[in-house]
Amino acid sequence: MRRKVIERGRYYEDFSVGDVYPHHWGKTITRAEAVLFCNWTMNANPLHFNQVYARSLGHPDTPLHPLLVMNVVFGMSVEDLSEQALAHLGYWNMRFPNPAYPGDTLFAESRVLDKRESESKPDRGIVHVETVGRNQDGKEVIRYERKILVKKRSAYPPADHPPGAKGGA
Amino acid sequence: MARRMDLQERTLLRRLAERQLAGKKLTRGDNYFEDFQVGDVIVHPRGRTIGESEHMILTNLVLNTAQLHFNQAMCDESPQTTFGGRRVVYGGIVFAFVLGLASGETSENALEEISFDEGRHKAPVFAGDTLFAESTVLETRPHPHNPQAGIVKFLLVGKNQRGEVVFEITREVAIRRRPQGGKA
Numbered sequence: 365m366r367r368k369v370i371e372r373g374r375y376y377e378d379f380s381v382g383d384v385y386p387h388h389w390g391k392t393i394t395r396a397e398a399v400l401f402c403n404w405t406m407n408a409n410p411l412h413f414n415q416v417y418a419r420s421l422g423h424p425d426t427p428l429h430p431l432l433v434m435n436v437v438f439g440m441s442v443e444d445l446s447e448q449a450l451a452h453l454g455y456w457n458m459r460f461p462n463p464a465y466p467g468d469t470l471f472a473e474s475r476v477l478d479k480r481e482s483e484s485k486p487d488r489g490i491v492h493v494e495t496v497g498r499n500q501d502g503k504e505v506i507r508y509e510r511k512i513l514v515k516k517r518s519a520y521p522p523a524d525h526p527p528g529a530k531g532g533a
Numbered sequence: 534m535a536r537r538m539d540l541q542e543r544t545l546l547r548r549l550a551e552r553q554l555a556g557k558k559l560t561r562g563d564n565y566f567e568d569f570q571v572g573d574v575i576v577h578p579r580g581r582t583i584g585e586s587e588h589m590i591l592t593n594l595v596l597n598t599a600q601l602h603f604n605q606a607m608c609d610e611s612p613q614t615t616f617g618g619r620r621v622v623y624g625g626i627v628f629a630f631v632l633g634l635a636s637g638e639t640s641e642n643a644l645e646e647i648s649f650d651e652g653r654h655k656a657p658v659f660a661g662d663t664l665f666a667e668s669t670v671l672e673t674r675p676h677p678h679n680p681q682a683g684i685v686k687f688l689l690v691g692k693n694q695r696g697e698v699v700f701e702i703t704r705e706v707a708i709r710r711r712p713q714g715g716k717a
Contacts, residue, residue: 406634416550435597454654455649458649530606
């Protein structure tokens with residue numbers, strides 16, 4: 365019988381400048397999620413939850429809240445980029461070249477722009493990436509850069525259990 | 534898959550929607566493009582406490598698989614790599630709430646969020662913290678294509694209940710100009 369302890373996420377050593385990661389899954393954003401997200405986070409612009417209002421401004425439907433687009437694209441990128449991160453440092457140059465609508469399916473991909481070791485702490489490094497989100501027709505709906513503080517494999521050897529499951533899950 | 538519409542269909546829907554909204558006043562009249570002046574600091578009126586389970590639900594709803602947001606046992610085991618053993622709220626959720634808190638005064642009449650830049654999570658947010666928002670008007674300019682809108686650049690700042698800055702980002706928004714002819 366084989367026991368395989370699975371771990372997900374890249375460590376600092378696993379990133380190479382220029383690498384491109386097509387991210388997993390893709391996600392269709394339903395109308396329910398679109399309205400849930402924008403109202404849950406207190407967005408006050410009826411453009412995102414009033415279809416008549418959105419059409420009066422020339423949209424075929426209520427455009428998705430831009431931060432729902434960002435969060436889903438970001439979420440799909442985590443296993444490749446930041447599942448082993450110590451912190452997410454920030455966002456740069458975030459743009460939304462085309463609107464996305466309920467029913468659209470989002471896909472994500474990232475490229476490593478740069479990496480460097482931490483100057484103060486030997487157990488970590490900073491990885492600089494650019495992430496792009498596209499819809500089912502290949503149209504770009506978001507693009508942004510991100511910097512991530514990532515653990516080094518050399519400082520964090522593999523464990524024999526999932527994080528937190530000391531009893532041996 | 535979202536239904537694609539041709540231009541003619543979209544124009545007809547637009548005219549119909551305009552008729553359906555005739556006489557209705559859905560948004561405030563004090564947050565059009567003309568209402569923003571460079572240097573204005575807007576202190577937004579509401580705070581929002583982040584609940585214990587809601588931030589984990591939102592984190593998983595958007596497919597974020599980073600366990601430091603939803604595995605407390607891992608945080609207990611490794612306090613040195615997880616904000617002192619506390620489960621930190623995923624930053625994208627902090628960003629969304631801070632933007633939401635600011636939206637009533639800055640983007641209720643927006644046509645589009647154009648860009649965000651220089652975004653920084655400056656301090657961690659945990660369940661039970663209450664977020665507040667402030668916006669500073671950095672720049673205003675005409676919209677390059679739409680004469681009925683202008684672009685406002687804001688510095689958006691999120692603070693916690695102790696007044697500490699937890700998040701900041703610059704933001705460019707296309708905002709409608711005040712409609713002429715009493716259609717405000």
